[in-house]
Amino acid sequence: MATDIATDVFEEHRPVLMGVAYRMLGRVADAEDVVQDAWLRWSAGEREDVREPRAYLVRITTRLAIDRLRHAQSRRESYVGPWLPEPLVTDFGPTVPDTAEKAVLADSVSLAVLVVLESLSPLERAVFVLREAFGFPYAEIAETLDRSEAAVRQLAGRARKHVEEGRPRFEVDPAERRDLTERFLAAAVDGDLEGLMSVLAPDADLVGDSGGKVRAPLRVVESADKVGRFIVGAARKGLAEHTDFEIRHLEVNGVESVLFFADGKPDSVIQLEISDGRIQRVYIVRNPDKLGGLGV
Numbered sequence: 001m002a003t004d005i006a007t008d009v010f011e012e013h014r015p016v017l018m019g020v021a022y023r024m025l026g027r028v029a030d031a032e033d034v035v036q037d038a039w040l041r042w043s044a045g046e047r048e049d050v051r052e053p054r055a056y057l058v059r060i061t062t063r064l065a066i067d068r069l070r071h072a073q074s075r076r077e078s079y080v081g082p083w084l085p086e087p088l089v090t091d092f093g094p095t096v097p098d099t100a101e102k103a104v105l106a107d108s109v110s111l112a113v114l115v116v117l118e119s120l121s122p123l124e125r126a127v128f129v130l131r132e133a134f135g136f137p138y139a140e141i142a143e144t145l146d147r148s149e150a151a152v153r154q155l156a157g158r159a160r161k162h163v164e165e166g167r168p169r170f171e172v173d174p175a176e177r178r179d180l181t182e183r184f185l186a187a188a189v190d191g192d193l194e195g196l197m198s199v200l201a202p203d204a205d206l207v208g209d210s211g212g213k214v215r216a217p218l219r220v221v222e223s224a225d226k227v228g229r230f231i232v233g234a235a236r237k238g239l240a241e242h243t244d245f246e247i248r249h250l251e252v253n254g255v256e257s258v259l260f261f262a263d264g265k266p267d268s269v270i271q272l273e274i275s276d277g278r279i280q281r282v283y284i285v286r287n288p289d290k291l292g293g294l295g296v
Contacts, residue, residue, distance in 0.1 A: 009053045010042055016054070016134065017061045019109075023129040024065035024122075025072060026085035026114050028293055034064045059144040062130065066122045073122075080212025082220060084283060085114040086290040087252045087269045107167075108133035111253050111271055111283050115207075116166035120159055127152055128159035172274045177256055178249075180274060185247065185258065188235040196228035201278035206230060211287035227282060238262065259294055266291040 017038060021031035038061045050056045076083050090109060107113060108129070117125050126145060130136040138156070142149040180199050187195030206227045210216030215234075221227050238260075239245060246261040257271040269291065273281035285291065 006043060010039055010057065013054050013057050017057055020058060020061055020129055020134065021065050022088060023109060023114070023117070023133055024062070024069055024125060026118070027072075027290070028086050028088060030068060030072065031065075034061060034068055037064050055140055055144075058130070058134075058136070062126050062144050066126055069122045069125070076118075080210070081216060081218040082207050082209055083118070084207060084209035084285050084290075085111060085253070087111075087257070087271075087285050087294060089294065090251050090254050107254065109253050110167075110255060112273055112281075113163060113167050114253070116163050119166075120162060123147075124155050124159040124162075127155040128163060131156050132160065132163075168273055168275060168280070174256065176277065177272070177274060180277075180279060181249075181256065181258065181272060184272065184279060188231050189239070191232050191236055193228050193232050196231055197224055199279050200224040200227055201275065201280045204278070204280055204282070206282040206284065208284040209287050209290070211289060213288055214286045216284060216286045231282070238267070242267075266294045269294065 014035065017035050018031055021034040022028060025031050025034070038057060041060055042057060088109065117128065120128065123145060127141055130141045130144065131138070136144075138149050138152050141156075142152045145152065147155075183195065183199050186192070187199070202224050203222075204224045204227050206217065206221040208216035208221075210218075212218075215237075217230065221230050242262040244261075244263045248259045248261065249256060250259055251257070252259075252269055252271060255271055257269055259269050260267045266288075268284055268286045271283040272279050273283070
């Protein structure tokens with residue numbers, strides 16, 4: 001296979017390789033490194049006998065991601081405060097024309113699902129990503145992971161059950177999400193605790209990721225009252241410390257979210273998990289290492 005053809009083939013499959021790697025690792029930079037390593041192996045290897053480049057490249061990428069994930073999990077044990085995935089701006093656009101397929105891809109990359117995936121073993125996570133997000137057949141996954149098909153089916157069953165128990169159980173209408181988001185933001189900016197309490201579920205909680213580098217709760221904040229008081233206090237401090245403050249709406253990890261800019265730089269991403277017309281969970285990503293790609 002000529003070099004220019006090999007490059008074209010790899011670029012054709014880069015989106016799916018990046019999708020697999022990000023869902024495996026939860027960080028854009030790590031996913032990009034894995035895809036780059038896959039390219040180096042693809043470009044330097046013997047390709048004449050490769051009949052299905054997509055399957056071959058996914059196999060390389062998945063194995064590299066599993067190795068990196070094993071190292072990452074040991075590092076995350078010393079992570080300061082809760083760990084959340086790096087926010088990923090999602091716009092599947094014309095590459096995914098089918099609405100149902102887009103919904104599957106968006107769900108598999110949601111913050112809630114990625115957080116649950118953190119509790120799976122690397123092999124379980126790989127099986128879930130390949131099967132549930134990209135629809136690979138069990139036989140192909142078995143070859144990718146060098147496991148029997150029966151073993152892969154067992155891994156898939158355990159992973160699916162675990163994710164189903166942890167993911168949100170209700171789909172949210174976009175108009176309802178936008179309304180709750182606007183009410184949440186207005187109450188936060190106005191310091192309106194009563195307004196926040198009206199949109200928060202009684203058992204709402206808040207998960208903040210700062211990596212110990214900026215202010216954010218080092219533990220999950222539980223109950224509507226505590227979440228509301230934290231939001232009011234954080235908004236008051238933020239508005240007092242920054243003269244230039246901007247709010248943008250964008251789709252992050254398949255869900256409309258809010259990006260805050262402070263003095264021209266990304267300050268935080270907020271995503272709301274909604275159930276039965278109330279906000280059940282507030283995700284806040286503030287670790288500056290995870291916001292660099294959102295500056296545009």
